[in-house]
Amino acid sequence: xxxxxxxxxxxxxxxxxxLGISLVxxxxxxxxxxxxxxxxxxxxxxxxxxxxxxxxxxxxRVRFGQVDPVSGIEYxxxxxxxxxxxxxxxxxxxxxSDDPAEFAxxxxxxxxxxxxxxxxxxxxxxxxxxxxxxxLGLRHGMVASTVDTLLVALWAVPQFLLGTLxxxxxxxxxxxxxxxxxxxxxxxxxxxxxxxxxxxxxxxLVLPVLTLAVGPAVWLTRQLRESVARxxxxxxVRALRGLGMEEDVIKRRIVRNGLAPLATAAGTLMPMLVSGxxxxxxxxxxxxxxxxxxxxxxxxxxxxxxxxTMLVSVATLLGLVVSDVLHRALDPRISSGxxx
Numbered sequence: 251x252x253x254x255x256x257x258x259x260x261x262x263x264x265x266x267x268x269l270g271i272s273l274v275x276x277x278x279x280x281x282x283x284x285x286x287x288x289x290x291x292x293x294x295x296x297x298x299x300x301x302x303x304x305x306x307x308x309x310x311r312v313r314f315g316q317v318d319p320v321s322g323i324e325y326x327x328x329x330x331x332x333x334x335x336x337x338x339x340x341x342x343x344x345x346x347s348d349d350p351a352e353f354a355x356x357x358x359x360x361x362x363x364x365x366x367x368x369x370x371x372x373x374x375x376x377x378x379x380x381x382x383x384x385x386l387g388l389r390h391g392m393v394a395s396t397v398d399t400l401l402v403a404l405w406a407v408p409q410f411l412l413g414t415l416x417x418x419x420x421x422x423x424x425x426x427x428x429x430x431x432x433x434x435x436x437x438x439x440x441x442x443x444x445x446x447x448x449x450x451x452x453x454x455l456v457l458p459v460l461t462l463a464v465g466p467a468v469w470l471t472r473q474l475r476e477s478v479a480r481x482x483x484x485x486x487v488r489a490l491r492g493l494g495m496e497e498d499v500i501k502r503r504i505v506r507n508g509l510a511p512l513a514t515a516a517g518t519l520m521p522m523l524v525s526g527x528x529x530x531x532x533x534x535x536x537x538x539x540x541x542x543x544x545x546x547x548x549x550x551x552x553x554x555x556x557x558x559t560m561l562v563s564v565a566t567l568l569g570l571v572v573s574d575v576l577h578r579a580l581d582p583r584i585s586s587g588x589x590x
Contacts, residue, residue: 260574264567271563272338272556276331279552334556343557356542357557363434364538367530368523370455371463375519378463379470380512384505386471387478398475405468409526413461413533420457430454432535458534462526466519470512478508520569524562 311317317324325333337343344353386394418424421431430436434454439447481487481504490500528540535541539558546554 256578257575260571264571267567268560268563272335272560273331275556275559276334277327279555280327280330338556338560343553343560345553348553353553353557356554357539357561360537360539360542363536364527364531364540367455367458367462367527367536367538370459371466371523371526372519374459374463375467375470376512378467379474380509383471383474384478384508386475387508388482388501388504398472401468401471404464405472407464409461409465409529410533412464413457413530416457416461417533429456431457434536458530458536461533462523462530465526466522469522470519474508474512477512478504481505481507518569518573521566524565 308317311324316330342350344350382397386398417431420428430453434451435447436450436454439450442450484507487500487504490503527538528543530536531538531540532544539561543555543558543562545551546558
């Protein structure tokens with residue numbers, strides 16, 4: 251049973267970690283040896299007058315929260331961070347000169363795409379890992395060792411390379427184009443029937459979901475294999491065999507004990523899925539949060555970079571808190587006295 255005290259401790263730890271992440275990220279962006287306003291000014295016309303450029307530069311510094319919009323006095327680092335933190339606590343990450351509604355709309359349009367991609371990838375990863383990890387944990391021999399070796403080799407393949415190979419294999423690189431490789435909708439799909447649009451969306455999601463799911467699937471499979479193998483060698487299994495219990499019943503007991511870590515491991519998959527979405531969304535031009543983050547970095551859009559960092563950090567910390575709570579709820583051996 252999870253106590254309220256334990257839950258509050260985990261939430262407070264997560265909030266403390268989030269505050270530290272925000273401070274470090276803000277310091278890295280704000281104290282970088284470069285003037286973001288000057289960098290943003292590089293794209294202006296060279297024929298612009300010095301007075302106009304100075305006005306534009308001042309406007310950019312106001313936008314980036316570097317100077318007071320009324321007096322023009324530059325804020326200190328502490329003042330800049332406290333001002334940013336106050337706005338962030340109200341979920342207002344837009345710059346002073348940005349339209350908050352337009353800024354929030356960009357995030358709202360990208361968030362469902364990333365959530366759908368992560369959800370489908372998680373479902374696929376669990377669907378693969380559950381039977382395969384259980385099978386490997388219950389068996390020994392050349393076949394199981396060969397499958398495990400192949401999993402290790404697959405784990406070593408970088409995600410960007412896996413996505414590129416899939417594009418070449420089924421996207422027309424080495425033959426006919428079997429599946430679409432960019433975006434989420436075919437040209438003119440908005441005029442199709444709802445069923446045709448749904449099938450078109452599904453076809454566009456196959457490669458991104460597969461690329462994103464491979465890493466978590468391999469990791470979960472290996473975790474389940476180790477857990478089931480440990481359960482198979484536990485004392486209670488020998489005791490059940492000594493009592494003459496049928497082997498099928500014993501195997502069901504082993505699997506049930508070995509599957510317990512699956513729920514606790516699910517929370518730790520969030521950092522893997524979040525980090526992978528950045529690469530996958532760029533490879534397949536999926537308009538999600540990962541793609542939005544990359545475009546914000548390339549455009550030197552500091553407010554969006556900070557917003558994406560905080561959003562990803564919240565999702566990651568939430569996954570870890572859920573993992574801790576499930577671990578405590580499912581494992582009766584953990585007591586309140588030995589858990590921080």
